[in-house]
Amino acid sequence: KIGNISNKGEMDKETEGSNFLKTLFLDDDKRDLYVQTWGGTNTTARALKSIEDQYKNTDQWETIRKKVSDKLVLYIILDQDDSYNKYIAKNWPDIRIINDQSNFWHFAYAWKMHTEKVNSKLHGEWNFKNIKDGHGKLLSMYALMGDGNIIKGELPEEQRGTDAYLKKNPQYNKYDFISEGDSPSFFYLINN
Template identity: 80%
Template sequence: GYPEPEQLRAMTKIGNISDKGEMEKETEGSEFLETLFLNDDSRDLIVQTWGGTNTTARALKSIEEQYKDTAEWDTIRKKVSDKLVLYIILDQDDSYNEYIAKNWPDIRILNDQSNFWHFAYAWKMHAEEVNSKLHGDWMVKNILNGHGKLMDMYASMGDGKMIEGELAEEQRGSAEYLKNNPQYDKYDFISEGDSPSFFYLIDNGLRSMEDPSYGGWGGRFGVVNDKLFRNNVLDYDPYTKRYEAEYSLMRWFDDVQDDFAARADWAVADTYEGANHNPSLTIKEGVDLSVSPGEEVTLHAEGKDPDGDQLTYTWWRYFEADTYEDSKVTPNKVQPEMAGDLQLGLHRELAKDEQVDTIKLQGSDTEAVTFTVPDDAKSGDTLHIVAEVQDDGEHQLKHYQRVILTVK
């Protein structure tokens, strides 16, 4: 089911790359974006920005120059602003702050300022428990060997692949780089710091596209205002025993890498039956429920697997994403302090005697889970309960379903 190379080449355009932040020239890429921004498809258009927003800014500037002094300008600006969602991996040039934010303030922005580092060069700073599928032995077995021409091109530490034009000290495929950076082993994961912007779009049942504050494979974002989201909120890391912004991304690494390995298998499987595929999951009671304080709730999950694999279930509360604040848990929805080094991200140490989650889930490893809505839950509070189903096929793939319970 992958597109042919020719199809991908036909839709690939070169944007504003002559200099960092350059947005004066119209380019094939900016004109391509301009056409997309102005078309009559009213669906959200997600613009993933991996190096800087200048090509996007040039497209918007061209629209402004064409329409600003016309009677259509207000309508056009609203149409474009209502459609676009920019997922920005760091502000890698000034074009967002200097042009887009000032002239197009109603465009929705997901701004990953720090978490992407943790699927990039900062991964060696993690607790080892989240890194098991980033090491060379796993990479060789599941990605690098025997997975066709595409994966033969995939880069890893010290693999001998040189990148034309790259600085010698940044040639991570070289033996010299491994010698100078002994924390890495041959074939270790290098970096995919831009990938969270793609993970955000994968429909895995976590529903993060409904609201960036829900959290998912692309991380979890705090609300700066109704148009701007930043990953400045904290998830509890059970391995470091503290709240960390980066754990909202790190917590998914195993699942993401298993999914990647399955896709690598799909690239070389001769038949559909020759590879594993994700199960699906539905909740009998629905995924948006109204509940009362003190009410006992039971939820039933039904998983299906296209390969006929055996399925297991896990339920857990994503308490950091919901709005009910446990009376015995210090609220973590606060503006966190910087940890100093950007790559360390944002964190807060666990307060003395602080509990992490006070709602007990009965049957959390079965198809049905039962729990009691807290007596002190207030009207409008939400509880986020996540069901996971996992198969027992190659790479043990998952699907999720987030149930959001709102207190009456």
């Protein structure tokens, strides 16, 4: 679903994405709902604002507010707009928040700064042998540095699968790991 993407932090308009979230926030599923926000919280904020607009001046407001607050867990990576601080934190203070300002970097652009013990499975030789080559269709599509994969919609200068990218970024070798800064939000959901 497409959310609030017209401007950084824009949460004025209801969108397909914000309406989808609103429906999930209000459903009767009692389980925790983890909302992963990787760029900014504005689509989530718009969904919450729509709920507030609909119920705030009704007898149902406190019940609805508690239901939504008890259900949601927001996992925020680098909080890249101000909608959390300006709206969610002030108007929905009981929602559980995991504000990840550091784990992002361990999987993103700074991964080469780790020890070799950590990085041993991120270098090209290991990746090619254990992931890319001969492990089925899905893993053959896994994007690695200079592997020839072109990612649709990615800016030309960010096409890390190209030889041109490797030439401009000599710190990487062919088949090295491509940073996945948002992975921590997914890993949090895995029972380890």
